Amino acid sequence: MKNLELCAVTKAFGTNTVLDGIDLSVSPGEMICLIGASGSGKSTLLKCLNLLEPIDDGQILLDGQDIAEPGLDPQPIRQRIGMVFQSYNLFPHMTALDNALLAPRRVLRKTRADLLPETEALFARFGLADRMHHYPDQLSGGQQQRVAIVRALAMQPEIMLFDEITSALDPELVGEVLDVLRQLRTEGMTMILATHEMAFAREAADTICFLDNGRILEQGAPSDIFTAPRHARTKSFLSRVL
Numbered sequence: 001m002k003n004l005e006l007c008a009v010t011k012a013f014g015t016n017t018v019l020d021g022i023d024l025s026v027s028p029g030e031m032i033c034l035i036g037a038s039g040s041g042k043s044t045l046l047k048c049l050n051l052l053e054p055i056d057d058g059q060i061l062l063d064g065q066d067i068a069e070p071g072l073d074p075q076p077i078r079q080r081i082g083m084v085f086q087s088y089n090l091f092p093h094m095t096a097l098d099n100a101l102l103a104p105r106r107v108l109r110k111t112r113a114d115l116l117p118e119t120e121a122l123f124a125r126f127g128l129a130d131r132m133h134h135y136p137d138q139l140s141g142g143q144q145q146r147v148a149i150v151r152a153l154a155m156q157p158e159i160m161l162f163d164e165i166t167s168a169l170d171p172e173l174v175g176e177v178l179d180v181l182r183q184l185r186t187e188g189m190t191m192i193l194a195t196h197e198m199a200f201a202r203e204a205a206d207t208i209c210f211l212d213n214g215r216i217l218e219q220g221a222p223s224d225i226f227t228a229p230r231h232a233r234t235k236s237f238l239s240r241v242l
């Protein structure tokens with residue numbers, strides 16, 4: 001059973017068609033890397049899945065339910081599909097722990113005491129046990145991004161979306177954030193990420209989707225896409241970035 005299915009998803013900003021009939025099936029535990037040139041629609045696709053952008057046509061089926069139907073309350077869906085952005089967006093006046101507790105307290109309506117054991121365990125799992133009580137400006141960029149991931153995981157999502165989460169980091173901090181993704185993958189989290197980290201995509205993804213002008217031009221195992229791309233445009237993109 002596929003748990004997320006996109007059928008002919010279309011999205012335009014004015015006359016600019018940014019997603020042009022995207023079909024994509026996402027299996028439980030699968031890691032999909034979206035690759036493609038700047039402006040090809042990767043971020044917009046992730047935002048549509050998180051209901052931050054409405055789609056114009058098509059369906060987004062989560063366990064068979066069309067979550068893109070106008071008028072649906074996005075909140076319960078966002079609980080199930082978490083998203084992490086390039087900018088960590090942590091509240092500067094709150095500790096890392098309080099940042100992570102905020103949404104579950106409000107949305108899941110659980111008390112701090114109820115949430116503490118599992119949230120502390122999340123910090124520990126991602127090597128942040130000694131940083132929980134620090135404020136964002138006391139943390140490195142890599143640590144802040146890992147806190148942002150922990151904050152999203154605290155909502156116990158079934159699917160995680162990551163939008164260029166290492167792009168703002170100094171090169172020496174990228175590895176620690178990619179390690180979190182590797183760990184989530186071994187734990188069976190379903191993930192879709194937009195990334196320019198080709199080496200990581202090649203090593204860690206189950207499926208690579210190459211986006212070109214709002215279309216998935218080709219998709220497949222990294223070994224196929226990276227070694228024998230079928231389309232000239234994929235080839236040309238890879239020759240520029242590898």
Ligand SMILES: Nc1ncnc2c1ncn2[C@@H]1O[C@H](COP(=O)(O)OP(=O)(O)OP(=O)(O)O)[C@@H](O)[C@H]1O
Nearest residue numbers: 013016018036037038039040041042043044045194
């Ligand atoms: N809110 C918006 N309003 C108007 N146009 C937008 C908006 N968001 C994105 N676009 C346009 O949609 C297209 C796709 O942008 P998108 O950010 O999805 O690409 P991307 O593949 O993620 O690029 P990058 O790798 O640079 O992040 C671009 O032409 C962009 O200018």
